[in-house]
Amino acid sequence: MDHYSNDPRDGHQPRNARSGGSRSQSRASRQRTPRPQDDDAAIKRKFNAPKKPRKQRTLLQRRLKTAVAIGSTMAIVLTGRLAWVQLVWGPDLSEKASEQRTRVFVDPARRGEISDIRGQQLAYTMQARSLTAAPVVLRKEMRTRAEFKLQESGEYYDLSEQERNRRLDEAVKQEIERYSKEIPKAIEKAGASSAEVDAKEIKNKLESDSTYQVLVRNVDPDVAEQIAKDFPGIAADLQSIRQYPNGAIAENVIGKISQDGEGQFGFEASNDGILAGVNGRQTYDVSPDGVVIPGTMRDNIPATDGAKVTLTLDLDLQTYVQQQVEQAVANSGAKSASAVVLDAKTAKVMAMANSATINPNGDIEKQLDKGKTFANTTISAPFEPGSVAKVITAAGAIEDNKTTPDEVLQVPGSIDMSGVNVRDAWAHDVAPYTTTGVFGKSSNVGTLMLAQRLGEKRFNDLLLKFGIGQTTGIELPSESAGLLPNLSQWSGGTFANLPIGQGMSWTLLQMAGVYQTIANDGTRIEPRIIESVEDASGNTIEQPEPDSVEAVSPATAKTVRNMFRAVAQDDPAGVQQGTGPQAAIEGYQVSGKTGTAQQVDPNTGAYSNSMYWITFAGIAPADNPRYVIAIMLDQPKRGVHGEGGQSSAPLFHDIASWLLNRDNVPLSPPPEGQLVLEAR
Structure with missing residues (x-):
């Protein structure tokens, strides 16, 4: 049985010696391994620490319950909102999104020719273009382009919402002004329209709440295609120009068609069904700036031209x-x-x-x-x-x-x-x-x-x-x-x-x-x-x-x-x-x-x-x-x-x-x- 000495030279201290010995202790004595007795003392100190007051514990519990209730309520509301959006609003929102990105391009059928008993032409159709637009959609696309430009400038997030909207509205207004002035200039310069081109009329149409407007009729195909490229959102729709080469001769019989291509008087009206044919169509998706998205073409239905009619007239x-x-x-x-x-x-x-x-x-x-x-x-x-x-x-x-x-x-x-x-x-x-x-x-x-x-x-x-x-x-x-x-x-x-x-x-x-x-x-x-x-x-x-x-x-x-x-x-x-x-x-x-x-x-x-x-x-x-x-x-x-x-x-x-x-x-x-x- 070993005996411990009280002599410091022996390298040991008495069991009841304090852990905080004299400063003269050696480095070895300060780095000794803690004994089990030391752990027990720490545990006793932890459990013997003074407890928080009961009132303070109750307040914390209430706050915790309140937070849980609020969180649960928000979760329920958000879940319900999500379900409502998905189940109730979903179809309508999906339809609106589809309308915003979907464009249907009509391929007009060529109206049938009318000739006399000897084969002389009484009425026939020439191909031209009409400049058209969807004003409501076009203005949204103009606003989107203006918003992208504002974001690129770095000012977008520094502006208030009110100022941001004001700038975007002004940008759309200026763009409409540019369209209404530059389109007539391009047409008149080329002499590519048989109709008078009115800048004010174009502006009024672009500012309308319509989903379809014909801005200018009877435009040369090449000029119309170039305008469609230079002015996003403007389409060069195929247009048929009905020609009556004999003027008033037999006009009481032949009649004429309206600007929309429908029979309006005479034979053109009573036989519109066989002369008009059936328009074709193609459906595409477009990006927010109006550019056709490649690979989205669908519902491609070719046009069926109208019938050729020979009259008994000489x-x-x-x-x-x-x-x-x-x-x-x-x-x-x-x-x-x-x-x-x-x-x-x-x-x-x-x-x-x-x-x-x-x-x-x-x-x-x-x-x-x-x-x-x-x-x-x-x-x-x-x-x-x-x-x-x-x-x-x-x-x-x-x-x-x-x-x-x-x-x-x-x-x-x-x-x-x-x-x-x-x-x-x-x-x-x-x-x-x-x-x-x-x-x-x-x-x-x-x-x-x-x-x-x-x-x-x-x-x-x-x-x-x-x-x-x-x-x-x-x-x-x-x-x-x-x-x-x-x-x-x-x-x-x-x-x-x-x-x-x-x-x-x-x-x-x-x-x-x-x-x-x-x-x-x-x-x-x-x-x-x-x-x-x-x-x-x-x-x-x-x-x-x-x-x-x-x-x-x-x-x-x-x-x-x-x-x-x-x-x-x-x-x-x-x-x-x-x-x-x-x-x-x-x-x-x-x-x-x-x-x-x-x-x-x-x-x-x-x-x-x-x-x-x-x-x-x-x-x-x-x-x-x-x-x-x-x-x-x-x-x-x-x-x-x-x-x-x-x-x-x-x-x-x-x-x-x-x-x-x-x-x-x-x-x-x-x-x-x-x-x-x-x-x-």
Whole structure:
């Protein structure tokens, strides 16, 4: 058993010696290893330390609970907010984000060409560009670019939010100002737009709340593409410029398209579906500064161009007829005039002209102020036909064997029908007119005598078979059916008016159709103006065949054609002369009928003795029908050549002569003597 010495020299100290010995201790004694007793003392000191007061512990616990509650509440709120954004707002935000980055580029279809029967262009499309923008999106992109620039300058985070917004708004304003000034300069410098470029208008459009605006139309493609590169957010959209190379010629038939490329008038409107085609489209994503992101193209649908349409119109004939109609108005002092030419066998429209037709290539507003119009009055403006309508009574009487061409009728100067007294246009005693003479001299009384033989029901049936009171089905808009009283509404006065061309209204095309029926051996064919249609691939699109109705027999039609040659017959003595000898054409037999229909005076509500529709409808040649020509003048003061009288027969002569000569139609066989109009 060892014993410890109290002698320092032994290198040990007593067990109860203090750890903080004298300064004379050796280095070895200060670096000795702590003994277990030392650890026990430290632990005792820790647990014997004075405890915090109870009140202070309670406060700390409360603060800890409060912090936990706040943290839990915030977690719940944030989680709920996230769920709301994801589930409720998510789809809408996703859609808005897609709208901001998605651009749909439309590839317009080329509108189909319209040509005449000989392949001459009536309307075609040229390619140009329209400068367009999405103002709302463009201003956001301008603001984004301005914000990037401000960040690059280092000022962005040193500015207050209010000042930052002010600077960004000012930058957008300056950029819009630059666009509105520089774009017109670029266009005008290149002379690359057919439209006036207004800087103020461009600025107003860029400041609008619209998602799409056309800034400038009809810009040269190269110039438009360069502007689109120089001005981010401006697009050079493909634009089709519709050309009407013949100006006002046939404009009443062709019509025009609007600035948006949609059919607005005439054939362009009624057949917009086959002419317009189907636009293609491409979808891209763009960056905030409006640059297309590569590889984002989708929904690539190619455009399908419109169909090419060939009309039955003959441009050369249309030009001549339209010029003659305008000249007739100038010479006669008429309010207006119109003419229709049909193929006698097929009822295809060869020409369809009316005066005051607008030129789509000119200043539209100025022309409208001068009374020019897009209207096609040959199908949209019905009028009372007058004596031209007597051909239906003649056809019915011959068809039903109620008379013969040579029957002599004792025709008085007037006739009473159900209390209505009707007179002839000239005073005469009882006259021995043949049936041929009744119509050649245009006797109202003689016509009504024959109509009485037919009766109301049969006469009404004839009117319907000849297409009266019905649209013709022509492939043009705004066609009127005219007016025909229903048989149940007829009175005695009705039957005294209808057979002589009063109390009903026809369009000029309907009038031409009545005479086409006689020219085509009694079969009425619905008139057509479409010859053929080809789709964009060159395939022919079949068109429905026109309906046809046999109004009278071929024999009756031939007899009536021969009878109505009397209208153009000339007689120096005047006895065997018809009402329209000016319609006669040397070397050819022609058949037709003059008409003078009283208009209703708006001041009195009664028929006027000074305002008339002057009409003529005829067939050339009568022996071998090729053409049917119908003419109407509204309130002429003189003849169509400025001569005395108010007949439109001379205009029929001019148009028919031009056609017969151009088409080298063989001459008619000489007639066998004169037709007898008045028995002697």
